[in-house]
Amino acid sequence: xxxxxxxxxxxxxxxxxxxxxxxxxxxxxxxxxxxxxxxxxxxxxxxxxxxxxxxxxxxxxxxxxxxxxxxxxxxxxxxxxxxxxxxxxxxxxxxxxxxxxxxxxxxxxxxxxxxxxxxxxxxxxxxxxxxxxxxxxxxxxxxxxxxxxxxxxxxxxxxxxxxxxxxxxxxxxxxxxxxxxxxxxxxxxxxxxxxxxxxxxxxxxxxxxxxxxxxxxxxxxxxxxxxxxxxxxxxxxxxxxxxxxxxxxxxxxxxxxxxxxxxxxxxxxxxxxxxxxxxxxxxxxxxxxxxxxxxxxxxxxxxxxxxxxxxxxxxx
Amino acid sequence: xxxxxxxxxxxxxxxxxxxxxxxxxxxxxxxxxxxxxxxxxxxxxxxxxxxxxxxxxxxxxxxxxxxxxxxxxxxxxxxxxxxxxxxxxxxxxxxxxxxxxxxxxxxxxxxxxxxxxxxxxxxxxxxxxxxxxxxxxxxxxxxxxxxxxxxxxxxxxxxxxxxxxxxxxxxxxxxxxxxxxxxxxxxxxxxxxxxxxxxxxxxxxxxxxxxxxxxxxxxxxxxxxxxxxxxxxxxxxxxxxxxxxxxxxxxxxxxxxxxxxxxxxxxxxxxxxxxxxxxxxxxxxxxxxxxxxxxxxxxxxxxxxxxxxxxxxxxxxxxxxxxxxxxxxxxxxxxxxxxxxxxxxxxxxxxxxxxxxxxxxxxxxxxxxxxxxxxxxxxxxxxxxxxxxxxxxxxxxxxxxxxxxxxxxxxxxxxxxxxxxxxxxxxxxxxxxxxxxxxxxxxxxxxxxxxx
Numbered sequence: 001x002x003x004x005x006x007x008x009x010x011x012x013x014x015x016x017x018x019x020x021x022x023x024x025x026x027x028x029x030x031x032x033x034x035x036x037x038x039x040x041x042x043x044x045x046x047x048x049x050x051x052x053x054x055x056x057x058x059x060x061x062x063x064x065x066x067x068x069x070x071x072x073x074x075x076x077x078x079x080x081x082x083x084x085x086x087x088x089x090x091x092x093x094x095x096x097x098x099x100x101x102x103x104x105x106x107x108x109x110x111x112x113x114x115x116x117x118x119x120x121x122x123x124x125x126x127x128x129x130x131x132x133x134x135x136x137x138x139x140x141x142x143x144x145x146x147x148x149x150x151x152x153x154x155x156x157x158x159x160x161x162x163x164x165x166x167x168x169x170x171x172x173x174x175x176x177x178x179x180x181x182x183x184x185x186x187x188x189x190x191x192x193x194x195x196x197x198x199x200x201x202x203x204x205x206x207x208x209x210x211x212x213x214x215x216x217x218x219x220x221x222x223x224x225x226x227x228x229x230x231x232x233x234x235x236x237x238x239x240x241x242x243x244x245x246x247x248x249x250x251x252x253x254x255x256x257x258x259x260x261x262x263x264x265x266x267x268x269x270x271x272x273x274x275x276x277x278x279x280x281x282x283x284x285x286x287x288x289x290x291x292x293x294x295x296x297x298x299x300x301x302x303x304x305x306x307x308x309x310x311x312x313x314x315x316x
Numbered sequence: 317x318x319x320x321x322x323x324x325x326x327x328x329x330x331x332x333x334x335x336x337x338x339x340x341x342x343x344x345x346x347x348x349x350x351x352x353x354x355x356x357x358x359x360x361x362x363x364x365x366x367x368x369x370x371x372x373x374x375x376x377x378x379x380x381x382x383x384x385x386x387x388x389x390x391x392x393x394x395x396x397x398x399x400x401x402x403x404x405x406x407x408x409x410x411x412x413x414x415x416x417x418x419x420x421x422x423x424x425x426x427x428x429x430x431x432x433x434x435x436x437x438x439x440x441x442x443x444x445x446x447x448x449x450x451x452x453x454x455x456x457x458x459x460x461x462x463x464x465x466x467x468x469x470x471x472x473x474x475x476x477x478x479x480x481x482x483x484x485x486x487x488x489x490x491x492x493x494x495x496x497x498x499x500x501x502x503x504x505x506x507x508x509x510x511x512x513x514x515x516x517x518x519x520x521x522x523x524x525x526x527x528x529x530x531x532x533x534x535x536x537x538x539x540x541x542x543x544x545x546x547x548x549x550x551x552x553x554x555x556x557x558x559x560x561x562x563x564x565x566x567x568x569x570x571x572x573x574x575x576x577x578x579x580x581x582x583x584x585x586x587x588x589x590x591x592x593x594x595x596x597x598x599x600x601x602x603x604x605x606x607x608x609x610x611x612x613x614x615x616x617x618x619x620x621x622x623x624x625x626x627x628x629x630x631x632x633x634x635x636x637x638x639x640x641x642x643x644x645x646x647x648x649x650x651x652x653x654x655x656x657x658x659x660x661x662x663x664x665x666x667x668x669x670x671x672x673x674x675x676x677x678x679x680x681x682x683x684x685x686x687x688x689x690x691x692x693x694x695x696x697x698x699x700x701x702x703x704x705x706x707x708x709x710x711x712x713x714x715x716x717x718x719x720x721x722x723x724x725x726x727x728x729x730x731x732x733x734x735x736x737x738x739x740x741x742x743x744x745x746x747x748x749x750x751x752x753x754x755x756x757x758x759x760x761x762x763x764x765x766x767x768x
Contacts, residue, residue: 063602063645065645065646066645066646066648067648067649070648070649070766071648072641072643072648072766072768073765073766073768074597074599074605074768075564075566075595075597075607076564076597076598076599076605078556078564078566079556079564082504082556093763096763096765097763097764097765097766098765098766098768100765101765101768103499104477104497104499104506105506107499107501107504107505107506107554107555107556108499108504109475109499109500109501112471112474112499112500113471114471114474115474137724137726137760140724141724141725141726141763236724236725237724238691238692263646264645264646264647264648264649266647266650266691
């Protein structure tokens with residue numbers, strides 16, 4: 001083995017590889033006028049689309065029928081994230097199992113945590129279930145920063161939309177008037193729909209319901225439902241026979257007739273509880289895109305409220 | 317109590333004066349640009365609103381202060397001032413833009429991890445392993461606290477984050493990884509500096525507790541440096557590469573000091589080792605994907621201190637990996653399947669028994685599959701076959717079956733049966749090893765990302 005050759009080789013390989021990378025790839029960030037937005041979930045994508053209109057390209061990492069706690073950080077998302085100018089996240093550690101590595105590996109300085117292109121929607125929303133005492137995992141997979149399913153309150157949707165409007169205007173000051181007009185239109189339409197939703201839900205105000213996971217506190221608060229129990233004994237812990245028996249007893253005592261289940265949970269336990277209690281299992285969509293027909297934030301509430309209404313009527 | 321009253325009065329006074337100052341500045345700006353009475357009214361309204369917001373903020377701040385002084389009054393749920401504290405992970409380095417809407421004071425936003433402030437995310441993972449059965453070739457203790465890994469992760473500044481993992485084993489402490497990642501480099505480059513598990517294949521990058529099996533495949537022990545693998549101090553540069561449609565390509569180049577267990581040794585300062593890795597990934601469908609990799613590594617063969625010029629002895633390692641994953645999105649927490657193969661070729665320069673220069677060409681691979689049957693149970697199997705780096709004519713074979721139970725996301729209980737047909741160097745013959753391994757894993761602290 002010739003000595004000179006072997007000495008220089010490792011560094012030469014590394015530097016030439018680095019050079020090849022640098023040369024092969026055109027610089028990202030073209031002069032495209034549309035703002036490229038990535039969101040963690042479909043609901044945020046829908047809100048961003050409402051405000052951004054045709055000035056933005058929006059895509060969500062998670063699908064509407066997917067459990068947002070458990071998303072695979074697939075490299076295919078990396079390419080999209082590497083080109084994004086704005087990343088909108090739910091926050092409150094909902095995405096902690098999958099988003100941090102995606103953000104780091106995207107090697108996109110614009111969307112790193114704390115950068116101007118990192119938008120944490122929870123900062124604009126009303127958050128429920130903020131733990132006050134000691135937080136331990138004896139409570140299950142608790143969210144120490146509060147319940148992250150806050151988008152299921154239309155008021156929060158409006159607040160987040162306002163935040164998005166400000167952010168987009170900051171990024172494209174020339175289009176600020178456009179975004180303001182889109183926001184006004186969104187607000188107006190949301191308030192109209194809100195009246196209908198409230199009217200539809202009014203007859204059922206105060207009704208007791210059971211949900212699978214703690215996904216619905218904001219929804220329940222907004223529409224006057226009373227969540228009295230959960231199919232999961234603790235957040236993130238699968239149903240146990242003992243807890244199920246207790247829940248059945250409680251539901252019979254309280255006359256609970258509705259079990260709200262997210263589309264990504266197994267229906268076996270909810271169905272058996274329903275059989276024992278005469279209750280009905282209602283699969284509600286926590287996110288836009290959960291079903292094909294739920295194409296935006298409005299249709300999300302249309303769908304869920306229609307389902308709930310039907311179930312309330314049938315069980316009474 | 318008296319002192320407290322004085323303090324609160326002071327606080328109130330100072331905050332009121334602050335509240336008076338702050339909006340008057342904005343008013344000065346607003347008024348001249350207004351012109352008409354209408355705009356003036358608007359500006360005034362805005363001012364009143366912002367003042368009201370400030371007062372509400374101060375009130376709650378005062379209330380919180382009082383409550384923290386008198387814990388017996390803590391029974392009522394407390395409002396947390398999210399907007400006045402940095403976000404978790406954002407740290408103070410990047411000032412969160414003060415929300416322009418003054419309505420956003422105390423009730424909106426999460427608790428933001430007040431207690432944590434600038435501390436890194438800290439986690440600890442305990443890994444307890446028990447072994448029963450017979451293995452004369454590589455015996456392990458009956459019961460051992462195999463590893464206790466402490467992880468600390470934080471954002472360092474607007475340009476970088478850092479990750480450190482210290483593993484406390486039975487024999488001492490080892491910095492398994494500690495590196496800074498620069499996330500804001502131009503041209504999409506990602507630079508890591510520190511000690512890290514090299515990007516060589518798949519299993520080499522995975523920490524012990526995140527493996528699909530209790531042990532590492534035979535081929536890791538025979539050809540790729542054992543449990544720690546290629547884990548060394550150095551630099552890593554990676555970047556996405558242009559790829560055909562629907563493919564994702566990533567290239568990584570790494571240079572290390574050249575010391576990795578019994579694999580590489582740096583006899584002189586310039587005896588660096590290198591690793592190159594090319595990853596190709598493609599989504600076959602929403603729930604199925606294919607992950608391919610090619611890796612290369614080169615460094616000076618370890619264990620040649622007696623040779624006259626050990627720096628002339630190299631080990632070249634080549635690897636190819638394939639992973640097929642299936643995970644239906646609607647039932648992601650209940651069902652998944654992973655099929656993974658890794659192939660390794662080793663060309664090791666060494667001294668023969670007759671003290672002459674020779675190169676041993678050894679090959680090894682493993683093939684493994686795991687299936688998540690429901691939310692709590694995962695089953696898996698692995699086939700192992702590998703030559704030995706120092707003597708390629710000796711080929712060890714083995715297989716394993718594993719059952720994992722998940723009480724929750726934060727603990728695992730596993731049992732693994734392992735068979736090995738292994739070369740017993742001391743007796744110069746092959747022997748059979750039949751073992752039963754069990755493992756308890758537990759996680760405390762920060763919620764880490766799931767391995768992919």
